[in-house]
Amino acid sequence: MVTAEINPPKHACPENIKRQAEFIACYVDALNITDCSTAVVRLSSIAAGFHILSCGVEPIIQMTCRDRNRIAMQSDLLGAYSLGIRNILCLSGDHQKFGNHPTAKNVYDLDSIQFIYYLNRLQTEKVFFSGEPIKEKEKVPHFFIGAVINPFADPREFQVIRLEKKIRAGAKFIQTQCIFDLEGFADFMEQAEWRGLLQKTYILAGVAPLKNYRVAQYMQNNVPGIVVPDKVINQLQRAAYPAQEGIAICVEQIKRIREMKGIQGIHIMAMGWVEAIPEIVSRAGLYPRQK
Amino acid sequence: MKKIIVAEQKPISEIASLIYDYEKILLVGCAGCVAVCLSGGEKEVEILAAALRLLRQQQNKPLEILTFVATRACAPEYLVDLDPLTKNLAVIVSLTCGVGAQYLADRYPEKWVIPAQDTKFAGGSGEHGIWEERCGLCGDCILHYTGGICPIIRCAKSMLNGPCGGAQNGKCEINTEMDCAWQLIYNRMKLLNKLDKLAEFQPAKDWSLARHGGPRKVIRKDVLIK
Known part of the structure; x- marks a missing residue:
């Protein structure tokens, strides 16, 4: 399985995301649409998902707990399903402090694990988050529910417990935060195996091509929860052609990650560098994709 | 650590602009929480009064200030002694917390009550000069699940499951000076050999018990006098 991620625009015109989706359509199985990532206002992930569906690309819409209470969440879930969206990634969301409205009030009525739990229950037991039965049971949505894990966040020993909680709550697939520290990730996967989690969900390992060392430094310093080892930053700094080096590092990472037990796919977070995706997928031996 | 309502004085320029049109004010502090957090007790009331008088002298617009410090401004019986001071003035400036300011407004409905204090949080001080938020006043305590550390107020996202x-x-992630509440919870639960508790699912919180259910009131029938 190969997935990638695109950011909707900071305006109301969908043409650019449609173009991006069409450009990488045959290199990915599905495409994540971020939900105002880093708390910057962007075209809604649900609307963007609808737009890329019309281009023949399978969307995975992200939904955060930051901006919606449980009423708005369910309303948007019903609406998204009615538009043909079938995959959802449930996240807590970046704090509004990082975005373009740092004085906003946040919501966090539910946390991400509660969100997964109540959505899964809605689908299996046909009840709203409150427990109220849904009358027309044949009309409840049935999303493929995903969750995120960051093996490198603190407290680090807790992350595998988080993975287990998310699976028990109903996460059918997992996309990880960007992985640069392969040994650290291998340790995490070993712990997951020891807990018997590898057979219970599909784990897609997150990778990100770094265009140059400044992007790497920016991510290390400004994106919450991302650890870019100095080794990688130095490698990019020394390279004659940093962009090519960034792609090569990413391809190598994918190859090594795919050798790990329990990896079901790769999630590419190109962060605005969508042009790199076809080359990465091809060189990693993941092309052509079977539809 | 003393648990209190923590408040911080508004900048003096802001206070001065709020009272600019008046020639006589009553400045009221409180000997409770705001005295403990050094923002609205007797000393702070007198310092602010002196500063405002000086400022207004410089502006050639003299200001008469009466001062009063209530034993507890959140209990109306302690405001009785204030009554005589409120004659012949239109404005009360409050260095009490937001609760005290409202009891002042309740008691003197014909006076204009101006807050000179920003009421911040329920917390305490483990170190002189530093106050930290400790309780989110959510109305449904869960500290027994989380090793005595509150994720509702000490986690920027109020995460309940990790x-x-x-x-x-x-x-x-939002402040590198601030401990991650879940790191603290994890450390504590590990020390207590209770990490298995953290693997349990914590259901959605009933926010109707917090302020989301509207203003709250506690009625204790056993101590009612009427």
């Missing part, structure tokens, strides 16, 4: 994925070096 950390968010943004913490690094044990610090919160």
